[in-house]
Amino acid sequence: MTTAAVAVTGPRRRSAGLLTALTWIIGIVFFFPVLWMVITAFKHEADAYTDPPRLFFTPTLEQFRALFDAGAWPYFLNSLFATTVSTLLVLLLAVPAAYALAIRPVKKTQDVLFFFISTKMLPVVAVIVPIYVIAGRIGALDNIWTLVVLYTAMNLPIAVWMMRSFLQEIPAEVLEAAAMDGASLRQTLLRVMLPMVAPGLAATALICVIFSWNEFFFSVNLTASQAATVPLFLVGFMTSEGLYWAQLAAAATLASLPVVLAGWVAQKQLVRGLSMGAIK
Template sequence: MSDVRVSNIRTRGAAVHAPRPKALRDRQPGRARGAGLALAAWVAGLLFFLPIAWMALTSFHSEQDAATNPPSVAASLTLDGYREFFGSGGGASPWPSLINSFVASTASTLLVLVLALPAAYALSIRPVKKWTDVLFFFLSTKMLPVVAGLLPIYLFAKNTDFLDNIWLLVILYTSMNLPIAVWMMQSFLSEVPVAIIEAAQIDGARLPTILTRVVAPIALPGIAATSLICFIFSWNELLFARVLTGVVAQTAPVFLTGFITSQGLFLAKVCAASLVISLPVLAAGFAAQDKLVQGLSLGAVK
């Protein structure tokens, strides 16, 4: 019995002092690497968020406190910048410009989706000949500098009485965002199973029904990501809106540039206006964040 006990003790001791498997030893550097990447991601996120937080804080300061150098972080808070932005001090109301931006961005995004979905369907699920050349042609239209096309578009708008017209911006934003929308949605629609489309065709479904009831629900994350990006591009566009609009079709970014006057730059008021004008984009991104992440990562994992 004593020999058996001694052998058991030796066996247990050998098990305790046995070297760990290689998989367990390799897991420790992986955890350290993951923690380092997570820390770097948090630092990068804070660096990107810091200017927005600083802008939000400055918007609640008075003009005197916002203009101090170095800035006063612990200064008293006030809503004077927002009151002046919304016209309580006798200035122009921002609501017409905000409505114009919303109409131009929303209408152009809807038109882009209506045009890009059939085009992406033809290039992915029912590919045409040399579809890669077609995609490159779509993308090459984005390589033209915007300034190069500004004068011809201005002359066209002037001769057709389209200056200061919101629908001219809708057409321009649609044409500007359509190439990138087709490029994005082609990659999203290529993930749609062809067997489902063939089953719908056997049941007698035609192309409009297939696009709206079969393809669109499956590719909804990609459509949401594409529409959000097109909306952001349209909302932030300044050059065409600054040149082609005046009073009636003025957009929110153009209205924001009006705060830089000969009297100087009113920093608190500009920060308040910038935060309010950024809210629709932030709200849209927050509302569609799950679809956006799912759409942008679509096809990344097989």
């Protein structure tokens, strides 16, 4: 390692330096809007839309207090519920399906997989009217369980595909060894396979959490006052008459916090899971 580094010649090192600089620039370009959102969240309204933008200002928590005064809690609880329950349901359904498709492929496995992913090809907007009418007829409008069902359906195909690729990476020898040792299916699943695919499971769960937490379209169309989720709370601060940049930024910051936290908690698992090198 050290010798290799020493052996790098001048021009190559320079190009490596350029690459690093470029990486940093791209990283900053991508991160800047997020940073600006967080900064704006701590501004007074009057500081938020000055031109040129103001970098130095007296920070305030006024915007965050206003959010809680505006009743942010019910929205967060609704989102938390819809996200948690739908993610659990997705994992509960996706893991056995993925197991069947990865470890014990049956006839037409490819067709089944294609069917799963094809359900994601239809644009949601194309089915919203039927879904809305059906939900209306069965009295399921503005009900958090409607969102749970839809989010589960929405994330299931992706979860099946992801979990299948993780399960496929388990060497067949490991399963054979477990069978040789007399492990039952249940034991094989829980004691042998689960620990091996835990990073993949975490990555899948996080993707589901992110998608459900940020979902706007179903929520805006199917909920009203009882089951409204965080994205709806967020857009409530957008107005065509008036200037509420700071408050909107504060709401956006608050709305993204749970997902950032979830990602941070699962960070270690996630890096392994997402790089797909979990097993080897």
